[in-house]
Amino acid sequence: MSFSLLKFWHDSLEHWHEPRHRAAEGLHQSMRENAKLTWFDIDLHKACNLTCDHCFYNDHYSTSTSPALAPEFLEEAIRQAVEMRIEVMTFSGMEPTLGKNFRVAIQTARAARDQYAPAAKIGLITNALTLPQHLSFLESEPPDFIDVSIDGWKSHDRIRANTRDRVIANFKQAKACLRNTRVGTSTVLRNDNIDDVILMIERTAEFNSHFYFEPVVAAVDKHIPSLASENLIHFVQRLRRVAEIFHEQELHFSLLLNGDQALPLFYHDLLEPEEVEEDELHSLYIRRRIGRVEIDFILRIIPEYFWRGARLSYDGYWLGTCDLLQAPDFHEVASGSFIETPSIKQLFERSLARDTLFYQSLQELFLNPCGHTEREQQYCLSCFSTRMVKMMHQRYGAASASYTGATNFSHDPFS
Numbered sequence: 180m181s182f183s184l185l186k187f188w189h190d191s192l193e194h195w196h197e198p199r200h201r202a203a204e205g206l207h208q209s210m211r212e213n214a215k216l217t218w219f220d221i222d223l224h225k226a227c228n229l230t231c232d233h234c235f236y237n238d239h240y241s242t243s244t245s246p247a248l249a250p251e252f253l254e255e256a257i258r259q260a261v262e263m264r265i266e267v268m269t270f271s272g273m274e275p276t277l278g279k280n281f282r283v284a285i286q287t288a289r290a291a292r293d294q295y296a297p298a299a300k301i302g303l304i305t306n307a308l309t310l311p312q313h314l315s316f317l318e319s320e321p322p323d324f325i326d327v328s329i330d331g332w333k334s335h336d337r338i339r340a341n342t343r344d345r346v347i348a349n350f351k352q353a354k355a356c357l358r359n360t361r362v363g364t365s366t367v368l369r370n371d372n373i374d375d376v377i378l379m380i381e382r383t384a385e386f387n388s389h390f391y392f393e394p395v396v397a398a399v400d401k402h403i404p405s406l407a408s409e410n411l412i413h414f415v416q417r418l419r420r421v422a423e424i425f426h427e428q429e430l431h432f433s434l435l436l437n438g439d440q441a442l443p444l445f446y447h448d449l450l451e452p453e454e455v456e457e458d459e460l461h462s463l464y465i466r467r468r469i470g471r472v473e474i475d476f477i478l479r480i481i482p483e484y485f486w487r488g489a490r491l492s493y494d495g496y497w498l499g500t501c502d503l504l505q506a507p508d509f510h511e512v513a514s515g516s517f518i519e520t521p522s523i524k525q526l527f528e529r530s531l532a533r534d535t536l537f538y539q540s541l542q543e544l545f546l547n548p549c550g551h552t553e554r555e556q557q558y559c560l561s562c563f564s565t566r567m568v569k570m571m572h573q574r575y576g577a578a579s580a581s582y583t584g585a586t587n588f589s590h591d592p593f594s
């Protein structure tokens with residue numbers, strides 16, 4: 180592997196003690212030099228048939244299933260992104276299956292993939308309510324993966340308007356039809372659904388083998404706080420027990436950990452810093468195997484915001500991370516528009532310039548220390564992942580911007 184994210188970050192830490200301004204400049208320069216668009220999300224329109232109370236899309240958007248981006252612009256954006264040899268392209272929504280551009284998007288992405296980047300993966304994140312309407316189309320144009328959102332067993336009905344049974348029926352139907360697509364689930368971990376998510380795993384493991392979990396991040400206009408570290412610890416302990424029970428079954432669990440969320444797990448001996456590995460997409464992870472069950476802890480120590488991933492809004496605006504969709508008007512925080520600059524390459528480069536949120540967030544790292552020790556910073560990147568969200572909360576104001584940051588633990592895995 181020519182470029183290593185882990186080595187890159189370890190080398191950057193060596194310059195941490197330089198005068199702050201110089202260190203921030205150095206990090207910005209190296210990130211720009213090593214930038215590569217790897218993950219690209221495209222919102223197809225701004226409508227949804229649910230109103231989940233944690234959703235990062237700001238409620239101020241007036242919703243519509245009519246695409247704001249003409250199909251020829253959307254097709255061109257998809258083609259250019261795939262031509263840049265991205266690794267993963269996902270379509271989102273708000274709810275992707277509702278939009279008029281849905282089929283065009285999948286067809287264009289698959290054709291561009293065949294032409295420019297055969298290894299690229301095309302995926303869909305969906306609430307699955309209208310998925311059955313598209314199954315015969317998807318059989319002829321199968322995506323590589325579909326993640327169906329299920330937010331617990333009983334709590335799913337509370338969060339997602341009593342849709343659990345319908346979603347599960349649609350999940351099974353999609354799995355039966357799409358033999359070459361990995362159909363799995365995506366679950367948000369909230370302070371009010373941890374034990375219920377474990378129950379969901381137990382009830383669905385019979386027909387689902389790929390589970391993805393993502394801790395909730397407090398959104399500006401909602402009242403759902405970010406996941407507390409004690410609840411994360413509790414979830415990981417219970418997940419391990421579930422893995423022991425199902426050890427004879429081939430199951431795959433992935434848990435995303437944003438920045439400092441890895442630290443409490445290190446302190447509780449649930450993970451070891453020495454176990455961190457890097458995959459071919461430069462994601463950092465720790466893999467645990469319990470019999471035939473695999474648990475991947477994806478460590479977003481060095482987040483992909485801006486320099487490896489980006490999102491195109493339904494009307495063609497460039498956002499370095501989906502967290503920016505929290506803004507009441509995301510156009511304010513976008514770094515360009517495909518209509519004005521119809522070049523994905525130029526928009527990507529533009530988003531990394533010195534007058535951007537990306538640059539501002541790197542400066543923040545050095546100007547406002549997070550309170551973690553130098554050794555801990557190797558695994559929290561000064562809590563970089565949480566800073567973008569905090570910046571949004573500071574800018575637009577919200578009471579629920581709470582993060583459980585540095586915690587005092589008795590055992591120190593770094594000593």
Ligand SMILES: C[S@@+](CC[C@H](N)C(=O)[O-])C[C@H]1O[C@@H](n2cnc3c(N)ncnc32)[C@H](O)[C@@H]1O
Nearest residue numbers: 233234235273274304305306328365367395396
């Ligand atoms: C924004 S939705 C879009 C796709 C589709 N509507 C769905 O719900 O699956 C994609 C995923 O992001 C999750 N999500 C939304 N808001 C979030 C937040 N504040 N923190 C963490 N995940 C969030 C959703 O629960 C869902 O699993």
Ligand code: SF4
Nearest residue numbers: 227229231234273306
């Ligand atoms: S999480 Fe998905 S389904 Fe729920 S409101 Fe947001 S976009 Fe809609």
